[in-house]
Amino acid sequence: MPNYNPRAVEPKWQQYWETRKTFRCPDPDAPEVAGKPKIYILDMFPYPSGAGLHVGHPEGYTATDILARFRRMRGYHVMHPIGWDAFGLPAEQYAIKNNVHPRITTQANITNFRRQIKSLGFSYDWDREVDTTDPEYVKWTQWIFLELYDTWYDHAAKKGRSISELPIPAEVASQGEAAVAKYRDSKRLAFQANNPVNWCPGLGTVLANEEVIDGKSEVGGFPVERRPLRQWILRITEYAERLLDDLEPLDWSESIKTMQKNWIGKSIGAEVEFRISGRDACVMVFTTRPDTLYGATYMVLSPEHPLLEGITTPEQKAAVTAYQEAASRKSDFERTEMAKTKTGVFTGAFAVNPVNGKDIPIWIADYVLAGYGTGAIMAVPGHDERDFEFAKQFGLPIQVVVTPTPEWLKKTKSTTDDLKVAYCEEGVACNSGPLDGLPTAEAKEKIIADLQAKGLGTRKVNYKLRDWLFSRQRYWGEPFPILHEVDAEGNRTGVIEPLTAADLPLRLPELEDFKPTGSPEGPLVKAQDWVKVTRNGKTYQRETNTMPQWAGSCWYYLRYLDPKNPNAFCDPAKVKHWLPVDLYVGGAEHAVLHLLYSRFWHKVLFDRGHVPCPEPFHRLVNQGLILGETEWTGFARTQTTEAAARNFVDVTGDEWLSAKDVSFDGSSATTKGKNPAALSLVKLPEDQVEKQGESFVLKAKPDIRVDARAFKMSKSRGNVVNPDTVVNQYGADSLRLYEMFMGPLEAMKPWNMRGVEGVYRFLSRVWRLIIDDTAETPTLHPSVQDVPPDAETLKLLHKAIKKVTEDTEGLRFNTGIAAMMEFTNHLTAKVEVRPLSTLKTFVLLLAPYAPHVAEEFWEVLGNSNTLAYEPWPVYDESLVREDEIELPVQINGKVKAKLLVPADADAATLEKMALADPKVLEQLAGKPVRKVIAKPRQMVSIVI
């Protein structure tokens, strides 16, 4: 084997690791791990799609694998598992289209993903592989659901407790068993409700709020409408405060924490009671600005508000009903589309402003949401943008109760009597009776105290977070372990019977046809034999909804720790040893959904005593998106083929349009202006464009600007890079190295095949340093000899150890690789006889990054065992230190000379040396020195 050939090296070591179970992770009680510190390094497990792996997957997986291998060599007991998030819509959509059972496609996809992942040489413990669709896994997903079902939230204790410990109020208890059961059901964390939900006809299922983007389904982009349906819901809102508070100490990026905070959306304010004028009824409103209560000139209820029925005057009835109907018919999409102008209708009723006794009109409008706060607001048009807009629209009075600053009035061209926009900032209260002169914060405190004293209001906290809609009308998901009792006529009685742990797993029934029914029952209703259950003489129907895809991924990090346990989701001793996850790496697309849901489940499990810590993931890192190769796009007026376009470049004429005159969204382009005309996109080869100033232009026609960007990889654009291709051409080690060398892990970066070639060349260079390329089989190069390294090589080696160690630890893999390249360049260029010991150390540094070829080197260097558990090299501080260093000398802030000085020279010495330097003297030209700043080991700065 003369040359570096990854296709020979890589399968050899993959097989070695597999047959010897090199990366088997022993359980905590195994003697060989006694005394070793633990580290749990977790990847977000993939959804095995039919398209196979793309190069984005191995980015995070390589990062964690490097760290896992590195920590093993540093003596850690490393947990590094992988599995499959295999339930979900895509498999089912595919199954419907091609009439194949989702289990078959799912298994085929898993097989392909496993092959691809194994071909990249990740050091997973394959004995711990989990698959969320495996009945033995589903069993415990269902078990956790039952645990949620069995839990209520005790606000006094601030924790979830067993439903058996729920105190039953005497008046409920006195009404008998059925009332008690109903009361319990109303407190469970998993409950059923008949609420308006996001129904997606295109997918035939309901979706969680989080799965709806701009009124369309996140998967498939189908329109979504509001419909009231019976659904399973998880009371995540009970945990809102803890989900928010516990975020603080986590080692997560600020942006993800902020996204979660915003999603939870805590706001502090007050709830205020408004009496309905002339009636014995009240409306509660929530406000974050109780200090503006004197400025409340009208009220708005949401169209769904229950009080409307009672308060609407006969004259307004028709208008109100019509508005309600229109609002209910509107899909979310239409609601956002129509949001440009405010709509609403007067109810005819008036409320009394509790602070000044004034009658204010009550309106309904769909800008007030039924699901937030109390579904009703006091409108303060002077100090709220939305209320201001509405008041302008319908000619309602605007009252200023917070004094705007003069600058603000000037900037907005307003006066206190005539606001042009709402003044939403804080300030000093005015026109507010006893609040006058108080700054906003104090005014809030005072008004809340006053209201509280009169029993008209109270301090209140609200959250944007809604309860989690947990059922889907689909086939390919976990069935609920729930039975509905039915009476003799076959109607549900409302009594619910959960399955017991012994009944689990509840498997999916076999179906011929798993198409959605379009009804809230879902396709499982077609399996009538499965649905009908008789036990203890009673008849039941199984729940025919299934759980959403998030269910399985909520707790998979727990199952890895004890994947085969038939008696528990995980042995408590193992959970205690491994949790929390020390490092969790995955895409930022899971910033809210998966991470919020699994934190919620974890907290419930924590409250119920199943896990030892309140948070599952101590450190979270999001790898950046990998884009396709940079594309240069020119815009031509005429329709043209790409081949013709090549010649087109050389053609003079005015067919080309400059990018600055074109609006381009990435897939199609038009001319700018009133009547946009479609343009033809011409993909240009790199050598036909050049940079001119800020932008790229056609080489042949430099006045034509060209669009240069890298796009997200997508099938339709045809810029997807398949890891298989890269592995075939350059090998897994090069792929791994390139993905890490591209730039910082968290940054978004474009792919470039030539970069892969660059790291391949680096590995080939190392190969030629160590291996005799004239021999038939891998043999040590004759220049490698058992001699001590020269002083310079030794120093550079220790510097490399230091840099690679620190950068690997800090996940700065790109600069770690650069350090290895630098050291290799030194060996190649400056060293004739290559010392064996130096190469051995260097190979260990390389091992976590390019493990296959490193194992091969290790073997050729005379070792018979894997290097996976070799001790990581340690650098010698005294060798890293320089004796003599070059320091710059600045004169008035500019570097004018360089000084070769002893590394430990102090400030006084440096100053003396600098002022004696001939170059410095020349620059000073006898001018007086005003000041000298000498920083040992850094620089000398002279001011004249």
Added chain:
RNA sequence: GCCGGAGUGGCGGAAUGGCAGACGCGGUGGACUCAAAAUCCACUAUCUGUAAUGGAUGUGUGGGUUCAAGUCCCUCCUCCGGCACCA
């Protein structure tokens, strides 16, 4: 609109407030070769000057702090991500 993050050579990127551009790609020249590929060596921010260990400019824009700013502060611009009637 609001909240995050980022703007550095032809490209990806590097730089505890202390010599901007490490490392890689690409490019130019050379060596090897009958030739090519591969490999090796040298150069490669811009302008200027080439007598050199020369000079000037330079990290999106404009200002500021400092002996010293890519790095800290303020203004604006652009790009990416998220949220978007949440009272």
